[in-house]
Amino acid sequence: MIAAPDGRRTVGGRYALTALVGQGGMGQVWSAQDLLLGREVAVKLLRASAPGSTHADELRRRFERESRVTARVGHPGLVTVHDAGTDADELYLVMQYVRGTDLADHLAENDPYPWPWAVAVAAQLCPVLAAVHEAGVVHRDLKPRNLMLRHDGTLVALDLGVAAVLGADTTRVTMTGSPVGSPAYMSPEQAMGGAVGPGSDLYSLGAVLYELLTGAVPFEGSSALGTLHRHLHEAPAPLRTVRPDLPPALEALVLWLLAKDPAQRPADATALYHALAPLLPTPTAGTGGAALCDPTRPFRLPFAPWPDRGPGPLPAVPAQPATPVPAPVPPPGTVPSPAVPSQAVPSHDAEGALLAATVDEARRLLGAGRISQALGLLGSALRTAEARHGVDSPVTAALRRQYTALQPHAGANGTAGATPHRP
Template sequence: MNGRVIAGRYELATLIGQGGMGQVWTAYDQRLDRRVAVKLLRPDRMHAATEAEDMRRRFVRECRVTAQVDHPGLVTVHDAGSDDDDLYLVMQYVEGADLADHFAEHDDPYPWQWTVSVAAQLCAVLAAVHAVPIVHRDLKPRNVMVKPDGTLTVLDLGVASVLDTDTTRLTHTGTPIGTPAYMAPEQAMGGAVGPYTDLYALGVLLHELLTGDVPFAGTTALGILHRHLYEAPAPVRRTRPEVPPALEALVLHLLAKDPQHRPGSVHEVYERLAPLLPARGLPAGPLDPTRPFLRPQAPWPDRAAAPPPAPPVQPPTPAKPDVAGAVDEVKQLLGEGRITQAVDLLGNILPAAAAEHGERSPVVRILRKQYAATLLDDGQYRRALPELRRLADERAAESGPADPQALQFRYDAAQCLEQLGEPAAALGEYRVLLPYYENGYVSGGDPARAFELRHRMAQLLLAMGDHGEAGRQSQALLHDVERMYGSYHPLVGEIRRGLDRQRQFGGPR
C-alpha cells in the first residue's frame, strides 16, 4: 500500500500503527507539500455487511467528533472522506515521542515536577474535550505525544464517543472500550461513563509516572479490573517520599472507586496542580514537559463558573424572511449529512420566523423542534438541553404532563444530562419518566421504552458506585424482558453481559 495516493492528494509513506479502527500512516499532502497522518478504515475488518456498516458509522463519528474540538493539545483534523472502499481521516502529523517511550528512556520515575507539568497540560486538553462533551475513554501514555518543545498532544479520540446510547451497540459485544490498566471501575462494570472516567485514568497515569508502575497490575485483564474495583492504591510517598503530600492526596482522590468521590472536574484538578508547577527557569533538556510552564498554560475557564457570554450578534432580520425556503434548505443539508450548517441555519432563521409568525405559531414550533433535534443529533448537548426543556414545559402546560410529545422532550433532555456527565440529575429524570411508560399513561403503556429507561438507570447506578442496587435492578429487568420477549432478544443478551461482568468482579457489593 506504500505509495498509494488517497483522494488524489495524500501519498501514503510509512505504516506507524494499526488497531481495531484501522491503520495509521504517515503521508504527504501533495497539494500543500506537507507531512500528515492518515487513518484508514481497514477493509479486512469488514467480515459482514452489518459489521461493515457499524464500522463505517463509528469511523464517521470519529471524524465528526474529533473535528469539533479545537485545542493545541489535540491533533488537528484536516480532511475526511472516502476513497474506493476505504474511509480516511487526515490529521496533523505530530513530531516527538509518545509518553510511554519518553518515560521508558528514564531509568527512574519522572521527577515529580515533570509529572505535575504533564498532568496540568492533560487537564487543559481534557477541559476542551469534556466541553464538547466527549469522554476519551482510553487515556494512557501511548495516546500522549511529547513534542520537541515539551508540549503534549493527546491522540486517538477514535475510541471516544459522543456520550450516547449508541456506544454499547457500536462495541458489538458490549465489552467496555479502553485499556484494563487505566480503566475506571464504572467502565469495567459496563456502567455509564462521563468526564469522571477520564479523571480516574489521569490518576492511574500520574501514579505510574511518579512510581514507575500502574497502581493495579496483573497477568489477566479480569484480574486487573478486579483490583481496580476492590483494592486500594498504594500511596505514592511510600516509594517516593520527596513527592509533596498535596500531590499524593490528589492522585488518591483521582483514584477513588466511586466517581462521586473524585474531583468535580479537570478544572478543579488543574487548580490543585497550579501551586506545584515549576517556577520560571531553564528547561532540563529536550522534550522537557516543564518547558511550557515557563509561560504557564491553563484550561479555558469552567463555563459553569464563568459569566454568561454576550448574546451573539444576529444578522439584520429580513423584512420577509423565506421561512419555507429555509426549511427546505435544512432538509437538504440534513440529507447530505451537513449537520453543522443545518444547525446554524435554523439558529439564524428562528428569530426572523418568530418576528413574522409569532413565538407560539405552528411554524416556529416546528422549527424549534427541528433545531433541538438537530442539536441533539450533532452531539451539542449543552445547547440542546435548554431547548428541550423549554419544549417540554410548553407542551406539558398545554396538553398535560402525560402527553407523549412532552415526555419525549423530557426523555431527550435527560439523555443530554447523561451525556454531559450529570448521572444523578439524569437518574432523577428517568425515575420521574418511568411510571408514565410502565403504568399505561402513554397510549396503553410502552414496555420497550420502560425497559430502556430501567436499563439506563441501572447503568447510571453503576456509574454512581451503587453496584448492589444496579445488580438488583438489572436482575429484575432481565426477568421482565425475558418474560415479554423471550431469551434471544438483543436486550436480554446485553443485560446478561452486564450481569456477568458484575459477577466476575465479585457480585454486588
C-alpha cells in the same frame, strides 16, 4: 487524482503514504505527504469490510464518529483533523502530523520520571479535557501511548476514536459486552460497562500519573478481566513507598483521582488544575535534568520559540545507495523474539532494508542470550538514524521502539543499557 512521483500508494487522490508509524484496534496510522499542499500529515486507515468480521458496520460507525468528534473539538492540545473519506475498501482520516515523543517512550527514557514533569503533564491535560468535556465528549482511552510531547514540551492528546458522545441520543457502539478502552487505565464504571462521564477521564489521568511517578500502572492482572477486577475492588499501593521524594500533596491528589466512586473525584478538569497549581514548576525553576521533551518548559519559558534543532527530517527516506549502519551483517537464520517485533522498521528502500536487517540481527542476538550485544547494536543504529534523519523520522521512531522494548530484558539479565542520548 495526484500521483506520487516515486510510486508510493496515494489515498484519497492526494495523500502519498510514507511509513507505517502505528497500528491498533482501529486500524493503521501512516505518515504521508499531502501532494496538493506539500505538507506532512498523518493518515489513519480502517478497512471498511474486514474479511470474516461480523462487526464491519460497527467499526465504520466508530471511525466516522471519530472524524466528526475530533473535527468539532478545537484545542491546541488536540490533533487537528484535515480531511476524511473513503478510498477503495478503506476509510481514511487525515490529521495533523505531530512531531515529538509519546509519553510511554518518554517515561522509558526518563525513569524515574521527575515529579515536576508529571505535574506539568497533568496540568497541560486539564485544559484539553475541559475542552473535550465541554463539547459533550469523554475521551475514554487516555494512556501514555495516546499522549504526545512536542520538542518544546507542549502536550497533544491523540485518538478520540473511542470517545463517547454524551447525551440522550447517544448510541452505544462498543462490541457487545466489551468495554472500550485500555484495562490498565480504565475507570471502575467504564470497566462495568456503565455510563461514563468526565470523571472517567480524570480516573484515567490518575492512572497515567501513577505510572509516571512509580514506573508501574496502579493495577495489573494476569488478564484484562483480572486487571479490571482490581480496579473495581482494590486500593492502589501508596506512591510514597516507591517514591519517598514525592510531596504528600501530590500523592493525595493522585489517590483523589483514583477514587472508585466518580462523586469522590475532582468535580471537573478545572478543579483538578487548581489543585495542581501549587505544585507546578515556576518559570525560574530548574528542569531537574535536560530532556528532549521537557514537560515543564511551557511553565518555565511561556511562549518561547521552539529549541533550535536545525533542519527538520525529510518526510520520506530518499532512495539512494545505503550508508552503512554500524551493525554486522545478519546470518541467514534469525531467532524470533517477542521483545523486538519484526515489522516495525520501515523498509521502503535499501537503507530501510539494512535497518530491518539490523533489527533481525538484534533479535538473533537476543534469542542467543546475548542481551548486551543486542542492546548495543540497536543503540548504535538509533544514534546513526537520529544523526542522519532527525529524532522524529519514522525510521528513528521505529528503532527507538525496538530499543525501549529490549531494555526490560537487559535489566532482567543484569545487563544495564543506557538509553542513547537524544540531542
